[in-house]
Amino acid sequence: MKKLLPLLGLVSSGFVLAAEPASLADALAQGKVSLNARLRYESVEQAPLRDANALTLRTRLGYTTGAWNGWKAMLEAENVSAADGDAYSQAGLNAGGTGRAVVADPESTEINQAFLAYESGKTQLTLGRQRLVLDNARFIGDVGWRQNQQTFDAAVVQDKTFDKTTLTYAYLHQINRVFSDRHPQGDWESASHVFNASYAGWSAGTLAGYAYLLDFDNSAANSCATYGASFSGSTGVTSELKLLYRAEVASQTDYGSSPLNYRASYWALEAGLGGKPGSVSLGQEVLGNDNNVGFKTPLATLHAFNGWADLFLTTPAAGLRDSYVKVAANLPEGFSLLAFYHRFKLDRAGATAGDEWDAQLSRKFGKNWTATAKYADFRRKLTAFPDVRKIWFQVEFVY
Numbered sequence: 001m002k003k004l005l006p007l008l009g010l011v012s013s014g015f016v017l018a019a020e021p022a023s024l025a026d027a028l029a030q031g032k033v034s035l036n037a038r039l040r041y042e043s044v045e046q047a048p049l050r051d052a053n054a055l056t057l058r059t060r061l062g063y064t065t066g067a068w069n070g071w072k073a074m075l076e077a078e079n080v081s082a083a084d085g086d087a088y089s090q091a092g093l094n095a096g097g098t099g100r101a102v103v104a105d106p107e108s109t110e111i112n113q114a115f116l117a118y119e120s121g122k123t124q125l126t127l128g129r130q131r132l133v134l135d136n137a138r139f140i141g142d143v144g145w146r147q148n149q150q151t152f153d154a155a156v157v158q159d160k161t162f163d164k165t166t167l168t169y170a171y172l173h174q175i176n177r178v179f180s181d182r183h184p185q186g187d188w189e190s191a192s193h194v195f196n197a198s199y200a201g202w203s204a205g206t207l208a209g210y211a212y213l214l215d216f217d218n219s220a221a222n223s224c225a226t227y228g229a230s231f232s233g234s235t236g237v238t239s240e241l242k243l244l245y246r247a248e249v250a251s252q253t254d255y256g257s258s259p260l261n262y263r264a265s266y267w268a269l270e271a272g273l274g275g276k277p278g279s280v281s282l283g284q285e286v287l288g289n290d291n292n293v294g295f296k297t298p299l300a301t302l303h304a305f306n307g308w309a310d311l312f313l314t315t316p317a318a319g320l321r322d323s324y325v326k327v328a329a330n331l332p333e334g335f336s337l338l339a340f341y342h343r344f345k346l347d348r349a350g351a352t353a354g355d356e357w358d359a360q361l362s363r364k365f366g367k368n369w370t371a372t373a374k375y376a377d378f379r380r381k382l383t384a385f386p387d388v389r390k391i392w393f394q395v396e397f398v399y
Helices: 008-015 024-029
Strands: 032-046 052-064 071-082 108-120 123-130 151-159 165-176 187-202 205-214 224-236 242-254 263-275 278-287 320-330 335-345 352-365 369-380 388-398
Touching (some): 052 108
Antiparallel strands (some): 032 388, 071 108, 108 123, 123 151, 151 165, 187 205, 205 224, 224 242, 242 263, 263 278, 320 335, 335 352, 369 388
């Protein structure tokens, strides 16, 4: 269930026609059908649980009208089916998966997106169920790796009136999470305010600032207020080599209906060198803690951070330090490689929680097909964490 960049993403992804339809009937006739099908096998070894083996197919079918007097509408349905739904735990939804490792791709059929959007000049308003991704998705994202995306029942306003400046405000009424609406925590009732501003007018990079005031009725402990800023970009070193960098800092407190009382900090630094063959980067991300509460990122695209084994989707109460090496390479025959080595430590005590190796190999075939093989291996140093090994094979079709 989930996809929508503040409508700007939609406008830039090919849904705007050369000539605006003359009538509502023309707008409907000139609309565009979208189709996404993703077949994935995921294997999980996580002692003392039984192994999980999930073969799932995600099918997403949508229709977006042409623009008429500034208005546009989109409807998208999504189905996730499994060859054997009891060969893995669907986050506790299936009795047959009891005792097996979790693969967070439950079988479901849902409305993924359903929204009405209006554009006037360089300002756009989108109302309804939609996808929302801000910055690098560390705080607000669509969890695109999972078969069922995270979407938001929301009102989103995005403005680009000022040169190279993007201003975004969103009111989030409900969070439609990856566990599907069958799960007790599949939907979060929300009264949350999201503010984000970014400026890309400097050759050295993009500056962003944000305030995320998140309040969830049925997940009160995840309610939090986060204020922060980031800067990311690149600078030429030679004609063929660039210095890559990103820095971010944030502060967080309890907010709204939260029963907690804490103030935690966050910072991240990454630097590397990149060119046509690929890039190598070093980075560290620190999610702090206070009063036995770890820094929270409840609406993030979590799988993209702190290791693909997904051991740290929730920050430990003692906080987390993730020191990593990242390698990206453009290989012969159109193959792409992305690999990480992580060393995880608890922020408060400094004890090493474990090490993780991640690797992904992918290749596009024509305009519509992509094949991916992916691997994650976490080896623990503390008994509080399990050893985890995951393998994925995936084929995706996008139209």
